[in-house]
Amino acid sequence: xxxxxxxxxxxxxxSPAVSFRLSxxxxxxxxxxxxxxxxxxSPPSKAIVYxxxxxxxxxxxxxxxxxxxxxxxxxxxxxxAAPINPSDINRIEGVYPVRPPVPAVGGYEGVGEVYAVGSSxxxxxxxxxVIPSPPSSGTWQTYxxxxxxxxHKIDKTCPMEYAATITVNPLTALRMLEDFVPLNSGDxxxxxxxxxxxxxxxxxxxxxxxxxxxxxIRDRVGSDEAKEKLKALGADEVFSESQLNVKNxxxxxxxxxxxxxGFNCVGGNAASLxxxxxxxxxxxxxxxxxxxxxxxxxxxxxxFKDLALRGxxxxxxxxxxxxxxxxxxxxxxxxxxxxxxxxxxxxxVPFEEFPVALDKALGKLGKHPKxxxxx
Amino acid sequence: xxxxxxxxxxxxxxSPAVSFRLSxxxxxxxxxxxxxxxxxxSPPSKAIVYxxxxxxxxxxxxxxxxxxxxxxxxxxxxxxAAPINPSDINRIEGVYPVRPPVPAVGGYEGVGEVYAVGSSxxxxxxxxxVIPSPPSSGTWQTYxxxxxxxxHKIDKTCPMEYAATITVNPLTALRMLEDFVPLNSGDxxxxxxxxxxxxxxxxxxxxxxxxxxxxxIRDRVGSDEAKEKLKALGADEVFSESQLNVKNxxxxxxxxxxxxxGFNCVGGNAASLxxxxxxxxxxxxxxxxxxxxxxxxxxxxxxFKDLALRGxxxxxxxxxxxxxxxxxxxxxxxxxxxxxxxxxxxxxVPFEEFPVALDKALGKLGKHPKxxxxx
Numbered sequence: 001x002x003x004x005x006x007x008x009x010x011x012x013x014x015s016p017a018v019s020f021r022l023s024x025x026x027x028x029x030x031x032x033x034x035x036x037x038x039x040x041x042s043p044p045s046k047a048i049v050y051x052x053x054x055x056x057x058x059x060x061x062x063x064x065x066x067x068x069x070x071x072x073x074x075x076x077x078x079x080x081a082a083p084i085n086p087s088d089i090n091r092i093e094g095v096y097p098v099r100p101p102v103p104a105v106g107g108y109e110g111v112g113e114v115y116a117v118g119s120s121x122x123x124x125x126x127x128x129x130v131i132p133s134p135p136s137s138g139t140w141q142t143y144x145x146x147x148x149x150x151x152h153k154i155d156k157t158c159p160m161e162y163a164a165t166i167t168v169n170p171l172t173a174l175r176m177l178e179d180f181v182p183l184n185s186g187d188x189x190x191x192x193x194x195x196x197x198x199x200x201x202x203x204x205x206x207x208x209x210x211x212x213x214x215x216x217i218r219d220r221v222g223s224d225e226a227k228e229k230l231k232a233l234g235a236d237e238v239f240s241e242s243q244l245n246v247k248n249x250x251x252x253x254x255x256x257x258x259x260x261x262g263f264n265c266v267g268g269n270a271a272s273l274x275x276x277x278x279x280x281x282x283x284x285x286x287x288x289x290x291x292x293x294x295x296x297x298x299x300x301x302x303x304f305k306d307l308a309l310r311g312x313x314x315x316x317x318x319x320x321x322x323x324x325x326x327x328x329x330x331x332x333x334x335x336x337x338x339x340x341x342x343x344x345x346x347x348x349v350p351f352e353e354f355p356v357a358l359d360k361a362l363g364k365l366g367k368h369p370k371x372x373x374x375x
Numbered sequence: 376x377x378x379x380x381x382x383x384x385x386x387x388x389x390s391p392a393v394s395f396r397l398s399x400x401x402x403x404x405x406x407x408x409x410x411x412x413x414x415x416x417s418p419p420s421k422a423i424v425y426x427x428x429x430x431x432x433x434x435x436x437x438x439x440x441x442x443x444x445x446x447x448x449x450x451x452x453x454x455x456a457a458p459i460n461p462s463d464i465n466r467i468e469g470v471y472p473v474r475p476p477v478p479a480v481g482g483y484e485g486v487g488e489v490y491a492v493g494s495s496x497x498x499x500x501x502x503x504x505v506i507p508s509p510p511s512s513g514t515w516q517t518y519x520x521x522x523x524x525x526x527h528k529i530d531k532t533c534p535m536e537y538a539a540t541i542t543v544n545p546l547t548a549l550r551m552l553e554d555f556v557p558l559n560s561g562d563x564x565x566x567x568x569x570x571x572x573x574x575x576x577x578x579x580x581x582x583x584x585x586x587x588x589x590x591x592i593r594d595r596v597g598s599d600e601a602k603e604k605l606k607a608l609g610a611d612e613v614f615s616e617s618q619l620n621v622k623n624x625x626x627x628x629x630x631x632x633x634x635x636x637g638f639n640c641v642g643g644n645a646a647s648l649x650x651x652x653x654x655x656x657x658x659x660x661x662x663x664x665x666x667x668x669x670x671x672x673x674x675x676x677x678x679f680k681d682l683a684l685r686g687x688x689x690x691x692x693x694x695x696x697x698x699x700x701x702x703x704x705x706x707x708x709x710x711x712x713x714x715x716x717x718x719x720x721x722x723x724v725p726f727e728e729f730p731v732a733l734d735k736a737l738g739k740l741g742k743h744p745k746x747x748x749x750x
Binding site for chain 2: 006097267285286287288289294295296297298299300301302303304305306307308309311312314316
């Protein structure tokens, strides 16, 4: 990011075809037709682009992109805010199984305001707030042009930092609570990585359903403070891993029922702790691997304890042609955020300071809240 | 087994209550009532008994048990044959989660001939061949008295060694093919421990359904011979573990489709090989852990490959009140065995030589076929 850090932004020398792809990511490949009336064009856009895969702080740069045509079904959106998620970093690194072809604009979710609409667009008007839903590549730029059906109009009363981040993390938490084990009020779930945004959302969404949460966090300086924060969100029990270094973790259940569902985003010992908590026939869902350690399971856990291990990947779920269902859930989650029933910490960072936000997201500057670019 | 080896059988000094429990395992606790007519009694029985948990070759002994009453709903069965299964050994060792209270008679499945029936028994007659179905503790004895509903009458034309062993292993193979993933003709499954009886049954039962099998066996002296044996049973591909030490095991699939279902009875590297073969969204079912090594799985296998890991325990399935379904499947399997469509090796051993059979079953005398006691 040396170029960006010095703000010596240089325009990409892009062929028209590449330029088209960059600013119209996901917009299909319709032939451009010469029109007899004046063509609507987007403003020029400033974007975080990577031409090749690699470490994000070395392969990304700010690029000025020329205006593109806003065709009849297109909507031009002036981006308001977009987060830097770990999956965005993995896409740039080239280690994510599904990723746009390079060169590409970074980012996958975010919120923007409609700036201009094509002649056939009926459902959206300038001034509306929209999010790409399902999420869609290329949100790290000032103006995004995509077809109308990419965009979902949202309630403008929801704080922008939640609107920008509502899909990737909160929707993961919601789907994981819905898709694997039928849960009723009075049940419990167990999870590691509980301080992650998904973890915080699990706590709050579970509580709204009358479901208790048993939360496992890393041992670290400030873990008492982290415990208090999670309890303030509604966590029933919060343990650091070392506290669970006991023969029978279930002796620590207190009045809570044994959980039938567990979530793992850490791997290694933290995953084993989730498994230990599960009741017979329980399911552990893995959605991350922060420790970079694999999951190790005894044979008897499968045979005699009848545990099931599954995985969750939001992108896989979203690919199942569930646009309507996805948007209904997004509205539900945004409503909770607006009403203060779903909370998590983010840090808004001006677009100009993207390199610093990226360094924070990469963990190079200690622990920071989720970085959200403010355009 | 020193006492047994010298055949210096001594009668247990049992209280009537204990004696009752030993020869009526599972027979419930009805009050004995003095009857005005002559009471039917079983012959005295000779049984393999363990008074405490421990190594089977030190805690088991032959015990002469006194006659017990054959009550109105009881059936007295003269046992013909019963196998020594690994789970029998685990029960004696005390490491099996569900096990009879000690003192207990060993064994869990077997075949016998009806010797006498109680006055209210209508469905069975002396001379019928029966198996306890679902299986039931205490088959390692010459006469077993249990209620009529314990026993399932079978076709006498089935070879006794198959009748004695049809439930624990073949039924496991059948259920695992049925219960986890819908399979159609043309599909494939992958398994390790393919030379086990369950493994051999999987090969044959899959083939009858038009399902191909990819089989993984240990590297050992005679593995070429083992491969040929499995291929003669219908195995499509058989690999030793070292052959699969390649970057992409799927390059060895040939014309077979990627399997959606895998079976693991080994753990460790052999389980990882099964996982590598599975297609996206596939399921691995663990039903044994012969290597005594755990199963290690990467985070990405769950998230991006959407693998599911489950377990199968026949005893758990049987506890689901599926007597009728269980017996229908047993009849199906016995029919296959009778017609030579389901084959596996066993070694019939006279009851008097139980200690040698036990040593073979414990692996102390090299590799031997499944040991089946012939009463």
